[in-house]
Amino acid sequence: MSLPAHTTRWEKTLVILDADDTLWETQGLFERAKTELHALLAPADLTRDELAAQLDLIDAQAVKTEGFAQSRFGNSMLRLYDQRCAAQGAQPSVATQIKIGAIAARVYTSAPRVYPGVREALSALHDQALVVLLTKGDLDVQYARINASGLAEFFDDVFVVPDKTAETFRYLTASADHLFETMWSVGNSARSDVNPALNAGLRGILVHPGAPEAGSTWVYEREQPAPGAQIVKGVPEAVRLILQSAAAPVSP
Ligand SMILES: [Mg+2]
Structure with missing residues (x-):
């Protein structure tokens, strides 16, 4: 599993997105x-x-x-x-x-409900970043949800994996890290999407619509975000953060 070494577009930003309860609601x-x-x-x-x-x-x-x-x-x-x-x-x-x-x-x-603003945010993100969907779960279920979401056109690649660890993120970005100025992981689980990504040297954004006890995250996934994690209320806010960061002048 690794990203394509060459892309036809030039991007300086890689964004790895979680799917369930990040882009659409399954909980x-x-x-x-x-x-x-x-x-x-x-x-x-x-x-x-x-x-x-x-x-x-x-x-x-x-x-x-x-x-x-x-x-x-x-x-x-x-x-x-x-x-x-x-x-x-x-x-x-x-x-x-x-x-x-x-x-x-x-x-x-059942078709999952895509969160408000996600489609517009992904459209804007896809114009300026390489966007990869990284999701764990059953292959057929994940493919069906991606199709039902109508968001497939915004993903440059899709990986369905048995689990997400720091090793997963390292493996995924190993051949690509020299291509990007910044690499991000965005998801609703500190345990799966944010902490292992930070561990692997990516930036991590936790999408967290409510309080931890709101029940938006499955019991299995409950873990505190590691230092360095940024916390936002939804994918549109995460995308704004990423695009602002990409637009910021690079110091000489
Ligand atoms: Mg999730």
């Missing part, structure tokens, strides 16, 4: 699934948020064994259901398991 699809699961199971002892918290723990644990496969979230819901049945001495119902599968499937087949 809401998961939250809706949790609400549907609560309605389906109708537990007398747990509120919707308590059930969601139990599921989040099971799902964060499952990342270690199942990674970011599309099947993981549905499996975590089924595991939670099985655990609850076992605790109550009840036999899991196949009909309920099928309904859980359908709830999980909708998370991956």
Whole structure:
């Protein structure tokens, strides 16, 4: 995995963008699934948020064994259901398991909502920078979301990776760092998009629409941004920052 050594346009800026919950909202699809699961199971002892918290723990644990496969979230819901049945001495119902599968499937087949201003911002950015989408997750799901977003024309390249570490960013930029004056990573996760990028010598911008407890970031991704991270409310603000920096006079 490496960037093309030559591009037909001349750019001095490389921008590596995250996709889910940076360009478009997917966390809401998961939250809706949790609400549907609560309605389906109708537990007398747990509120919707308590059930969601139990599921989040099971799902964060499952990342270690199942990674970011599309099947993981549905499996975590089924595991939670099985655990609850076992605790109550009840036999899991196949009909309920099928309904859980359908709830999980909708998370991956629903088109995500592109955040306001993202399209215009990417259009402006693409005129002046090499723009690379770096996303982790299931290949088919990510491609479907990119297509559904209508933003594909603004990406010079797309990489779908199993995880994002400092090594990922180093590997991605290894053959290209002499081509660019500045390299940026922009994303909603300090853990995946910002801290490993800073570690690899890029500049990092954390897109953070609300307070950490607002639920805009998945439990698995919660980590504090490292010193040097810049924090903005959305991609349009991140793009303004990048373009202002690129326009600033270079000291002789
Ligand atoms: Mg993300």
